[in-house]
Amino acid sequence: MTDSAIGGVRRRPQTAAIAITSLVVAIFVFRALPGRLWLDELYTVTLLRADSLSKLWAGIVLGLDGNPPLYLTAAWLVTQATPSAISSVVILKLINVVVTIGALAVLYRLARRVASPLAGWIAVFLLAALNDNVVFVALELRAYALYFLLGMLAALFQQRLIERGRLFDVAMLALLDIALTLVHGFGILYVACIFLAGALSHVRRGWRATLPSLLATLPAVVALACWIPFVIRQTEIVQPYSWIWPPGAMDLVLSLFPSQAALWLAVGEAYGIVLLMVWLRRHGLAAPPRAIGLDDRWQPQRYFALLALGMAGIAGSIWVVSVANVPIFVPRYFVPQMLVGFALHLLCAELLIRCARHRFPRRDAAFGAIAIVAAPALLVTMLLVQGPLRERIPCLDAQGGLFEAGFVHGDMPVIADSPHVWLPRLTYAEHADAYRFPLDWEVVINYPNWARGNAIDYNMMQRIGRWAGLSSVMPTAEILNAYPEFLVIESGRAWLHHLRQTHDITAERLVEARDAGGRLSCTLWKVTGVGPRR
Numbered sequence: 001m002t003d004s005a006i007g008g009v010r011r012r013p014q015t016a017a018i019a020i021t022s023l024v025v026a027i028f029v030f031r032a033l034p035g036r037l038w039l040d041e042l043y044t045v046t047l048l049r050a051d052s053l054s055k056l057w058a059g060i061v062l063g064l065d066g067n068p069p070l071y072l073t074a075a076w077l078v079t080q081a082t083p084s085a086i087s088s089v090v091i092l093k094l095i096n097v098v099v100t101i102g103a104l105a106v107l108y109r110l111a112r113r114v115a116s117p118l119a120g121w122i123a124v125f126l127l128a129a130l131n132d133n134v135v136f137v138a139l140e141l142r143a144y145a146l147y148f149l150l151g152m153l154a155a156l157f158q159q160r161l162i163e164r165g166r167l168f169d170v171a172m173l174a175l176l177d178i179a180l181t182l183v184h185g186f187g188i189l190y191v192a193c194i195f196l197a198g199a200l201s202h203v204r205r206g207w208r209a210t211l212p213s214l215l216a217t218l219p220a221v222v223a224l225a226c227w228i229p230f231v232i233r234q235t236e237i238v239q240p241y242s243w244i245w246p247p248g249a250m251d252l253v254l255s256l257f258p259s260q261a262a263l264w265l266a267v268g269e270a271y272g273i274v275l276l277m278v279w280l281r282r283h284g285l286a287a288p289p290r291a292i293g294l295d296d297r298w299q300p301q302r303y304f305a306l307l308a309l310g311m312a313g314i315a316g317s318i319w320v321v322s323v324a325n326v327p328i329f330v331p332r333y334f335v336p337q338m339l340v341g342f343a344l345h346l347l348c349a350e351l352l353i354r355c356a357r358h359r360f361p362r363r364d365a366a367f368g369a370i371a372i373v374a375a376p377a378l379l380v381t382m383l384l385v386q387g388p389l390r391e392r393i394p395c396l397d398a399q400g401g402l403f404e405a406g407f408v409h410g411d412m413p414v415i416a417d418s419p420h421v422w423l424p425r426l427t428y429a430e431h432a433d434a435y436r437f438p439l440d441w442e443v444v445i446n447y448p449n450w451a452r453g454n455a456i457d458y459n460m461m462q463r464i465g466r467w468a469g470l471s472s473v474m475p476t477a478e479i480l481n482a483y484p485e486f487l488v489i490e491s492g493r494a495w496l497h498h499l500r501q502t503h504d505i506t507a508e509r510l511v512e513a514r515d516a517g518g519r520l521s522c523t524l525w526k527v528t529g530v531g532p533r534r
Helices: 008-032 039-048 053-061 070-081 088-112 117-130 132-139 144-164 167-183 187-201 207-238 249-256 260-282 289-294 296-324 331-359 361-385 419-428 441-446 454-468 476-482 495-502
Strands: 414-416 435-439 473-475 486-490 503-514 520-532
Touching: 008 088, 008 132, 008 361, 039 053, 039 070, 039 419, 039 454, 053 070, 053 207, 053 454, 070 088, 070 144, 070 167, 088 117, 088 132, 088 144, 088 331, 117 260, 117 331, 117 361, 132 144, 132 331, 144 167, 144 187, 144 207, 144 296, 144 331, 167 187, 167 207, 187 207, 187 296, 207 454, 249 260, 249 296, 249 331, 260 331, 289 296, 296 331, 331 361, 414 419, 419 435, 419 454, 435 454, 435 476, 441 454, 441 495, 454 473, 473 476, 486 495, 495 503
Parallel strands: 414 435, 414 486, 435 473
Antiparallel strands: 486 520, 503 520
């Protein structure tokens, strides 16, 4: 199949496919915009309410956001420029969608350097259709879309620098590496990965050929060194123990292929790649392995392969550290490694195209037109049949409302001992002023295995209460002194249990909420008496 597969007579189906896909994406995004924000997004919104950049940066350094300040600074500037009549949350979400589409476009540009345009076209739409992380980063009001875009741009400009060696490419790569370092705590790992993949892909040219890339990478190292003192302060928020559990083997697999469809497709693609390579080799259509490994003509392919292996290696290394020593593995921290799944799609599509071109040369145009239409059709189908893949606010009733709403009238405080429960209610509940978050250090110390989030919840709520001036964040002693009666949402945390262990209480169960699997998730209690333990 020729490199002009997307062109000529195929322009019309391509244009129609893009138009229809764009319309469906717009409908999907429009449906997703009104959804409630979950805890991490509400932390973002809280920080963006800062009245100055210095106030915002003070909150970031306190650990109210665990990443460097690039995304929140940019988002804060956007909110300041947004007219009050327009929701800044909607604007930021739309920007994230555009940024994610931009990252996919950059992936396509990168693919054009290593495969045919048609293979790149197929791979992009397969990634968007079957990798749930694409929808996640597009709709999440966090730094992940920008993180994805910067990672792909840095990868593209590294290859451009190798190809052209211009001062402009050095400057652009340096800026992108700095931005990638300052957008996420793991960004520097991808900066190093991109540099090493580029250096190893043309190692025969000698060390001097690597100097421009090294020059572009060093400013990111300096930026990291400047930020490290603030990272140390941020990490104090997870003391005395982390909220992250040691990961299992499937956590690593699902970080690379985050859905059953993506995982099974990856297995099928790997098997298909082996069969296709054997077929091509038997027919004398495969390049010699020595040429692929050493010939300059194959440098882009070597770079892309090393990039995918390196990004998978980052996740694998962090997983090993998390299992053996300190748990720091969270799948969403590795957003740029969506390139790994993309690389599988791209290689399989390219090999299939080469086999089809050799086996059915007269049907080249027909196969190309089918692929141009089929790949977007898969994405359109997936968007139409699935709902937005978003974090769900806990403790809801069967209709999606707050399960305790019928008992909350604003005349009695409601204690919610989990930020996941408390902050959404502070934002969306009809009687938001009634909700309180209890600060209790004894719960943190005495129940480390009851809920791993006890420590970070305490530190986060204490700091955000002071930073934002939230009077609804109160120590347990103040709650007991101020309110003789109150409601409690028990959602798996240890606060009410500890209260029962240390006090004599009178409590009545009012209502329960169950999760999608029918398991008890939340209980509303009415506490009418609290006295000293006898």
